[in-house]
Amino acid sequence: MRRWLIVAVLFALVGGGVALVRGDVPCELLALQPSCEVVLRPGPAEDSLALIEVSGAPTYPSAGELRLTTVAVDDDLDLQEWLRARTSDAVEAVPRETVFPPGADREEVAEQNAALMTDSQQTATVVALEALGYELDERGARVAAVASDAVTDEFAQGDVIVAVDDDEVADSAAVVAAVQAREPGERLSFEVVAPDGGHRQVIVDLGGAPDDPSRAYVGVLLTTDLDLPVDVRIDAGIIGGPSAGLMFALSIVELLGEDDVTGGALVAGTGTVARDGSVGPVGGVRQKLLGATVGGDDGPSAVFLVPRGNLDDTQGAPVANDVLVVPVDTLDQALAVLEDLRAGQEPADAVALQARG
Numbered sequence: 001m002r003r004w005l006i007v008a009v010l011f012a013l014v015g016g017g018v019a020l021v022r023g024d025v026p027c028e029l030l031a032l033q034p035s036c037e038v039v040l041r042p043g044p045a046e047d048s049l050a051l052i053e054v055s056g057a058p059t060y061p062s063a064g065e066l067r068l069t070t071v072a073v074d075d076d077l078d079l080q081e082w083l084r085a086r087t088s089d090a091v092e093a094v095p096r097e098t099v100f101p102p103g104a105d106r107e108e109v110a111e112q113n114a115a116l117m118t119d120s121q122q123t124a125t126v127v128a129l130e131a132l133g134y135e136l137d138e139r140g141a142r143v144a145a146v147a148s149d150a151v152t153d154e155f156a157q158g159d160v161i162v163a164v165d166d167d168e169v170a171d172s173a174a175v176v177a178a179v180q181a182r183e184p185g186e187r188l189s190f191e192v193v194a195p196d197g198g199h200r201q202v203i204v205d206l207g208g209a210p211d212d213p214s215r216a217y218v219g220v221l222l223t224t225d226l227d228l229p230v231d232v233r234i235d236a237g238i239i240g241g242p243s244a245g246l247m248f249a250l251s252i253v254e255l256l257g258e259d260d261v262t263g264g265a266l267v268a269g270t271g272t273v274a275r276d277g278s279v280g281p282v283g284g285v286r287q288k289l290l291g292a293t294v295g296g297d298d299g300p301s302a303v304f305l306v307p308r309g310n311l312d313d314t315q316g317a318p319v320a321n322d323v324l325v326v327p328v329d330t331l332d333q334a335l336a337v338l339e340d341l342r343a344g345q346e347p348a349d350a351v352a353l354q355a356r357g
Contacts, residue, residue: 027096034082037093038100040284042291043070045268045301048234048244048251055231059255064262066251067301068236068244069270069292071284073099089318090290098283101210108148112221113240115145119223120242120272121234126226127277127331128252134229140193141172142225150219151207155192160225163191172222173275182216184208224275230256243282245273246305249331250338261335263342268292269305269334277331281309286317293319293355303341305334311351318356325351 027036045067075096077085085093100109126136140162143155163169164178165188175190182188183206190202209217232252236244247269254261270288272280285306292301300321306314308327326347328334337347 031095032086034077034079036096037077037082037085038096038098039074039077039081039085040092040094040287041072041074042090042287042294043072045069045288045292045294045296046239048247049254051235051237052248052251052255053233053235054252054255055233057230057256060258060260062254062262063260063264065266065298066247066254066262067266067268067292068239068247069268069288070239071287071291075099090287092284092287094283110240111145112147115221116242117236117240117244119144119221120245121236121248122223122226123275124245124248124273125228125232125234125252126224126275127273128249128256129228129230129232131249131253131277131331131335132256136229137227138170139225139227140169141175141222143220144223145221147219147221149207149210151217152202152204152219154202154204155218155220156194158195160193161190161222162193165189166191171224171275173224175222179206179216179218182206184213184216186216242272243270243284246271246279246307246328246331246334249273249277250334253331253335260342261338263338265303265338265341266299266301267303267305267338268301269303271305271307271310271328273331279307279328279330279334281307285310285313289314289317289323289325289353290319293321293323295320305337314351314353317353319353320355322352322354325353 025033047065048068049062049066082093085091129136140160143157143159145157146155161169161175164175169175186206188204188206192200192202204218206216206218209215234248250261270282270285272282274280289304292304294300301323304323304325305328306325308329311327314325326337327349328337340347
């Protein structure tokens with residue numbers, strides 16, 4: 001009833017909703033209108049094992065599946081679609097700026113999401129190989145993408161930062177830490193190795209981050225440059241963003257490890273994965289959960305791994321089939337959870353969701 005009361009008030013404010021449809025009312029004055037929001041819908045769940053190709057080491061088959069989950073974004077809403085979204089459990093209306101930051105067009109957002117996906121894939125590869133016992137040689141921070149609002153145009157994709165103010169750096173985290181230890185307006189010197197092997201120095205005056213002007217900002221997306229002992233290639237197609245990191249890492253462990261991680265189960269999940277193996281929260285969890293339980297050729301997912309920070313988002317979520325939701329904090333914990341499930345033991349903090357009849 002409350003939702004419909006809000007809708008009625010909106011209609012009264014804008015003369016029967018005509019201004020809402022045209023988008024004549026600025027979002028600063030009225031955020032609840034179709035032109036100011038986008039809708040998140042359940043996307044397909046894909047077996048990430050099928051997206052990964054490994055060379056340089058033997059691989060092993062899996063009896064089950066490890067499914068990454070996705071969200072579809074609808075950013076062109078008419079009034080009827082918007083009203084349905086705001087009263088639906090299956091989809092979610094969120095502020096447009098959540099998906100499309102102010103000043104960024106669709107192409108820029110797509111490029112950023114592609115760069116985040118690339119970084120996610122590399123990080124997943126690194127933590128998975130370390131979980132398997134490989135020793136990795138870190139060589140600096142590679143520039144994966146340069147933002148349109150970067151403070152300098154002297155960085156290029158493929159550059160590797162090997163020192164900041166003459167202090168050597170081994171990975172992207174060290175560069176980020178060096179920048180965040182400074183204030184906007186301060187000057188930093190970066191030693192850079194170009195893709196052709198040439199060395200140069202890049203000196204920048206730090207700017208302020210778009211979301212927090214008090215935080216130092218350069219405007220480049222970094223990944224750790226590594227000499228990997230195994231060649232891992234991931235083809236995620238048009239899927240972007242970092243939220244498949246956990247499932248990619250699990251899939252690499254599954255492919256390269258002799259033990260069957262899935263135990264024949266259909267396991268879906270979501271979550272970023274950081275360099276230290278920690279699993280971070282993501283958006284669209286309710287939509288991903290519904291998409292994972294819809295089914296497919298091999299049936300619906302029986303298990304859904306979720307970042308612990310997103311566990312509350314799953315409460316009361318609509319699911320198409322019964323599913324066991326298990327929160328995890330790290331890749332190692334996710335592997336331990338799957339080991340328990342193979343042994344027939346249900347994790348103590350798991351939540352069983354039932355499909356609504």
